[in-house]
Amino acid sequence: MNKGAIEELRNDTSCKHYNVSKKNCKGNEPPGLATFGCAFEGAYFALAPVSDAIHLVHGPMTCVGSTWEFRHVGTTYEGLDKTQMGFTTDIGEMDVIHGGEKKLARAIDYAVDKYHPKGVFVYETCMTALIGDDIDAVCAAAEKHWNIPIIPVHAPGFIGTKNFGERLGLEAAVDHLVGTQEPEYTTPYDINLIGEHNINGEMWLYTPILEEIGIRILSTFSGDGRIDKMRQAHRARLNVVVCAKSSEAICKLMEAKWGIPFISASFYGMREASDAIRRICAQFNDPQLTARAEEIIAREEARVRKALEPYKILLAGRKAVLNTGGNKSWAFAVALQDIGIEVVGVSIRKSNEEDKAKLRSILSPDAVLMEKPVVEQVPLIMNTKADLLLAGGRSLYTAVKKGIPFIEISQEKTGNYCSYSGLINLARDIVSSINNPMFKLIGSEAPWEKKVIELEQCLIKGA
Amino acid sequence: MLDHTPKECIERKAIVINPAKTCQPLGATYAALGIHNCLPHSHGSQGCQMYFRSHLSRHFREPVEASTSSFTEGSAVFGGGSNLKTAINNVFAIYNPDIMAIHTTCLSETIGDDIPTYIAEAKIPEGKFVIHANTPSYVGSHIVGFSNMTKGMVKYLSVNSNQPNGKLNIIPGFVNPGDMREIKRMLKSMGAEFIMFPDTSGVLDAPLTSNYNIFPEGGTRVEDIIDAGNSIATLALGSFASADSAFELKKKCKVPARTLLTPIGINATDDFLVAASRFTGKEVSMELEEERGQVIDIMADLHQHYHGKKVALFGDPDILIGLTAFLLELGMIPKYVLTGTPGEAFEKEVCPMLEEAGVDGKVKAAGDLFALHQWIKNEPVDLLMGTTYGKYIARAEDIPLVRVGFPIMDRGVHSYLPIVGYRGAMRLVEMISNTLLDRVDRDALDEDMELIM
Numbered sequence: 010m011n012k013g014a015i016e017e018l019r020n021d022t023s024c025k026h027y028n029v030s031k032k033n034c035k036g037n038e039p040p041g042l043a044t045f046g047c048a049f050e051g052a053y054f055a056l057a058p059v060s061d062a063i064h065l066v067h068g069p070m071t072c073v074g075s076t077w078e079f080r081h082v083g084t085t086y087e088g089l090d091k092t093q094m095g096f097t098t099d100i101g102e103m104d105v106i107h108g109g110e111k112k113l114a115r116a117i118d119y120a121v122d123k124y125h126p127k128g129v130f131v132y133e134t135c136m137t138a139l140i141g142d143d144i145d146a147v148c149a150a151a152e153k154h155w156n157i158p159i160i161p162v163h164a165p166g167f168i169g170t171k172n173f174g175e176r177l178g179l180e181a182a183v184d185h186l187v188g189t190q191e192p193e194y195t196t197p198y199d200i201n202l203i204g205e206h207n208i209n210g211e212m213w214l215y216t217p218i219l220e221e222i223g224i225r226i227l228s229t230f231s232g233d234g235r236i237d238k239m240r241q242a243h244r245a246r247l248n249v250v251v252c253a254k255s256s257e258a259i260c261k262l263m264e265a266k267w268g269i270p271f272i273s274a275s276f277y278g279m280r281e282a283s284d285a286i287r288r289i290c291a292q293f294n295d296p297q298l299t300a301r302a303e304e305i306i307a308r309e310e311a312r313v314r315k316a317l318e319p320y321k322i323l324l325a326g327r328k329a330v331l332n333t334g335g336n337k338s339w340a341f342a343v344a345l346q347d348i349g350i351e352v353v354g355v356s357i358r359k360s361n362e363e364d365k366a367k368l369r370s371i372l373s374p375d376a377v378l379m380e381k382p383v384v385e386q387v388p389l390i391m392n393t394k395a396d397l398l399l400a401g402g403r404s405l406y407t408a409v410k411k412g413i414p415f416i417e418i419s420q421e422k423t424g425n426y427c428s429y430s431g432l433i434n435l436a437r438d439i440v441s442s443i444n445n446p447m448f449k450l451i452g453s454e455a456p457w458e459k460k461v462i463e464l465e466q467c468l469i470k471g472a
Numbered sequence: 473m474l475d476h477t478p479k480e481c482i483e484r485k486a487i488v489i490n491p492a493k494t495c496q497p498l499g500a501t502y503a504a505l506g507i508h509n510c511l512p513h514s515h516g517s518q519g520c521q522m523y524f525r526s527h528l529s530r531h532f533r534e535p536v537e538a539s540t541s542s543f544t545e546g547s548a549v550f551g552g553g554s555n556l557k558t559a560i561n562n563v564f565a566i567y568n569p570d571i572m573a574i575h576t577t578c579l580s581e582t583i584g585d586d587i588p589t590y591i592a593e594a595k596i597p598e599g600k601f602v603i604h605a606n607t608p609s610y611v612g613s614h615i616v617g618f619s620n621m622t623k624g625m626v627k628y629l630s631v632n633s634n635q636p637n638g639k640l641n642i643i644p645g646f647v648n649p650g651d652m653r654e655i656k657r658m659l660k661s662m663g664a665e666f667i668m669f670p671d672t673s674g675v676l677d678a679p680l681t682s683n684y685n686i687f688p689e690g691g692t693r694v695e696d697i698i699d700a701g702n703s704i705a706t707l708a709l710g711s712f713a714s715a716d717s718a719f720e721l722k723k724k725c726k727v728p729a730r731t732l733l734t735p736i737g738i739n740a741t742d743d744f745l746v747a748a749s750r751f752t753g754k755e756v757s758m759e760l761e762e763e764r765g766q767v768i769d770i771m772a773d774l775h776q777h778y779h780g781k782k783v784a785l786f787g788d789p790d791i792l793i794g795l796t797a798f799l800l801e802l803g804m805i806p807k808y809v810l811t812g813t814p815g816e817a818f819e820k821e822v823c824p825m826l827e828e829a830g831v832d833g834k835v836k837a838a839g840d841l842f843a844l845h846q847w848i849k850n851e852p853v854d855l856l857m858g859t860t861y862g863k864y865i866a867r868a869e870d871i872p873l874v875r876v877g878f879p880i881m882d883r884g885v886h887s888y889l890p891i892v893g894y895r896g897a898m899r900l901v902e903m904i905s906n907t908l909l910d911r912v913d914r915d916a917l918d919e920d921m922e923l924i925m
Binding site: 038039040041042045046047048049050065068069070071073074075076077078079089090091093094095096097098099100101102104105111112113114115116119120123124135136138139140165166167168170171384387405406407409410411412451 | 475476478482484485486487488489490491493494495497498513516517518519520522523524526527529533534535536539540541542543544545547548555556558559560561562563566577578579582583608609610611678680682684812861864
C-alpha cells in the first residue's frame with residue numbers, strides 16, 4: 010500500500026472527531042507501554058466470520074497461530090466452515106531473503122483446489138509488507154486463473170491499531186466485492202449489517218426480530234457472512250453500523266458509490282435495542298412496518314421486564330466498572346443500567362469523541378471516564394467499592410487478583426449479551442458471579458492470621 | 473461442521489494449515505517472566521506482544537504484563553532505535569521493574585536493528601538491568617525463543633567470580649510452573665542446593681491474596697542468575713529448550729553442563745535424580761523413593777486399561793520426547809508424534825525410541841495439525857494427547873483427548889499440577905487411564921456396564 014493512501018485514510022476529515030483528536034486515526038501507542046491489538050488482527054477479525062472463504066495469512070506462522078479460533082463466530086453455513094481453520098504461508102528465513110510471492114501463489118492454488126471456496130482473503134502482515142511482496146499482482150493472477158474473488162487485504166501490524174485494521178479489512182472487501190453480483194430478488198426492506206461479527210452468535214439474538222418485523226438482512230459485514238451476499242450488498246436500501254465506528258468509513262464509501270444511506274445502532278441493552286429497531290424502521294417511512302415494530306418491541310420489552318424481575322432485586326444498589334473498547338463502552342453501560350446496576354467508571358482508551366459524548370450523556374456526573382485503565386482501574390474499583398468489573402481477557406485476570414467479581418466481554422468471551430434475550434443472560438451471569446461463595450474467601454485472612462486476642466480468648470476458654 | 477480434513481495426504485510446501493506452534497517471541501516472553509521483577513519487552517509492532525499476552529493469559533489464567541516498542545511504518549523504514557530508547561525510559565518510569573528483557577521480532581530482525589548498541593546508548597537507571605535475545609519469528613518456534621532468552625540471561629548476567637557456591641543449576645525448559653515447583657520440591661527433598669532459571673512458579677501460578685502486585689513474589693532473582701556462574705554444574709532438562717543455555721554457561725563460566733530428558737515418567741525422573749545426586753553429593757530421599765514405588769504400584773494396578781492403546785501426540789519437542797518415553801514405559805503405542813517446532817534433531821531422537829520398542833509410528837518435526845489429522849484419518853488411534861487445539865480433531869474423529877502441553881485454553885488447573893517427576897507420572901497415569909475408562913463407560917451397552925474396572 011502506498012504512503013499517500015495511508016495518509017488519506019488517516020486524515021479522514023469526515024470523521025467527526027478529526028479536529029479533536031487524531032489519536033484514533035493514527036493510533037499507535039507510545040513505546041514502552043502494555044500492548045494492544047494491531048491492524049492485522051483488526052482486519053483478520055473483521056473478515057474471518059466469512060465462512061465460505063479461505064482466510065490465508067501471508068506472514069510468519071504466529072500471526073495466524075495466535076489468532077485462529079481465538080474468537081468463536083457463529084455461522085449457519087452448511088459447507089466446511091473455514092472460519093475454524095488457520096491457513097498461513099508460514100514465511101521463513103529464505104522467503105524473507107528471496108521474497109514470498111511464489112509461495113503465496115502456490116498456497117492460494119492449494120487452498121482453492123482443495124477447498125473450493127467462494128473467495129480467498131489474503132492478509133498482508135508486517136513481514137510481507139516489509140519485504141515488498143506484490144500481493145496485489147499475485148492475487149490478480151490467481152483470480153484470473155480460478156475465476157473467484159481473491160482479495161488482497163493490506164493491513165500490516167505496524168500500520169496502526171486494531172480499529173484501523175478493521176476499517177482497512179472492510180474497505181478491501183467493499184472495494185473488491187460489492188456490486189459484482191446481483192441478488193436473486195430484492196425487497197424494499199433490504200438492509201446490510203456493518204461491523205457485526207456475530208461473536209458467539211450474538212447477531213441471532215436480534216436478526217429474527219428484524220425479520221419478524223419484515224426487514225430482510227441482505228448482507229452482513231461480516232457475521233455469518235458469505236462472499237456472494239457481500240457481492241450483492243449494493244442493492245440494500247440501508248446500511249446499519251452495528252459495531253465499531255471504524256466501520257462507518259465503508260458506509261460512506263457505499264453511500265457515495267451506490268447511494269445507500271446509513272445509520273448507527275446498538276443492540277446492547279433493552280432501551281438501545283428498541284431504539285435501534287425504531288430508527289431502522291423510521292428509515293423506511295412505512296406506517297405498517299412501524300406499527301408491526303412497535304407491537305414486537307412492546308412484546309419483547311414486557312418479556313424482558315418480567316424475566317429481569319428476580320434479578321433486579323438481587324442487583325439493586327450494585328456498582329460496576331467497565332473496561333472495554335469503542336461503542337461497547339456505552340452500549341454495555343446502557344445494558345447494565347437496564348438491569349439496575351450503577352456504572353461508576355468506564356474505560357475510554359479505545360473510544361472516539363462520539364462514544365465519549367454518548368457516555369457522558371448516559372452516565373451520572375460522578376462516573377469516571379478512564380483514559381489509562383491500566384493505571385486507573387484498580388484504584389477506581391477500590392475507591393468506589395465497585396461490585397463488578399466487565400472487562401476483556403487481559404484485564405480479566407488482574408480483576409481476579411484483586412478479588413473482584415467479573416464478567417468477560419471481550420471478543421474471546423463465551424457469554425452472549427446482545428439484544429433482549431442477551432440482557433437476561435447478562436443479568437443471570439452477573440448474579441452468579443456476584444453470588445459465588447468464593448468471593449467471601451477472597452481477601453479474607455486465613456483463620457490462623459486472625460487477631461491474636463481472639464486466639465488467646467479461645468485458649469482461656471479452653472482452659 | 474468440524475471435519476475439514478481430506479483423507480488423502482498430499483505433499484504441501486507452500487501452505488501450513490492449523491499451526492501446531494507459535495513463534496520465538498512468545499517463548500522469550502515466557503522465559504523472561506521467570507525472572508523476579510522482570511518486564512518482558514517486545515521490540516516490534518504492538519500487535520505481537522498482545523498475542524503473547526493473550527496466549528499466556530489464557531493458558532495460565534493469570535495477568536501477564538509486557539511492553540512493546542510499538543513500531544510504526546516509520547520505524548520499519550528508519551529502524552527502531554528511538555522507539556526502543558523511549559520504551560526503556562517509559563518502562564522504568566512507569567513499571568519500574570528490576571530488569572527488562574527485550575526480544576526482537578520478525579520486523580526488527582529484518583530491518584537489522586542493533587539491540588546491544590541501543591541498550592548501550594539508552595539511559596538505564598542505576599542498579600537496573602536490561603538484557604536481550606534475538607528471536608526472529610520466522611525461524612524456529614516458541615521453544616527456540618525460550619532457549620534464546622534463557623541464553624540471553626546467561627550471556628548478560630552470569631559471572632564466574634571464583635567463589636564456588638556449591639549449588640546445582642537447573643534449566644527446566646518450557647514447562648508449567650507446577651512442573652518447576654515439582655522439580656524444586658524433589659531437589660529440596662534431597663537437601664540439594666540449587667539455582668533454577670527461569671522459574672515461573674510464584675509468577676504464573678501466584679496465589680490470590682488481597683495484595684496484588686504486577687510483579688508477584690516468584691521468579692529467579694537476578695543475583696541468582698549472576699551466581700549461576702559459580703555453580704557445580706548445570707542440568708539442562710530438555711535438549712530443545714534448555715541445552716543451549718547450559719552450554720553457553722559452560723563456555724562463559726566453565727560450569728559443566730549435562731543435558732537430560734524432561735523428567736517425565738520413571739526412567740527420565742530416575743536419570744534426573746541420579747544426576748542431581750552425583751553432582752551435589754546428596755542422597756535421593758526416602759520420600760522420593762516411596763513416590764517411585766507408588767507410581768510403579770499404580771502402573772501395576774492399572775496397566776490392563778491402557779496397555780497396547782495407540783496414541784497420537786503433538787506439542788513441544790522436549791515434552792513430547794519425555795511423553796513418548798513414558799508411554800513406552802506404560803506399554804502404550806505412541807503411533808504419531810508431531811511437533812510444530814522445526815529441526816531434524818527431533819526425528820533423530822524420537823525415531824530410535826520407537827524403533828527400539830518395535831513401534832511402527834510416524835514422527836514429524838515442523839508439522840501442522842492438518843497433517844496429524846490426515847494420519848489419524850488413515851489409521852485411527854485410541855487416544856490423542858496434546859494442547860487445546862487438539863479438541864477439533866478429537867471431536868471430528870471421536871477420539872478422547874488428554875490435555876497436556878502449551879497452550880491449554882479451555883480447561884483450568886493444569887498449570888498448577890506437574891507432569892514431571894514421580895508425582896507427575898502418577899497424574900499422567902490418572903489422566904490417561906481415566907480418560908480411556910470414561911470412554912469405555914460411555915460406549916458400553918446397558919448390559920455391559922461394569923461396576924468394577
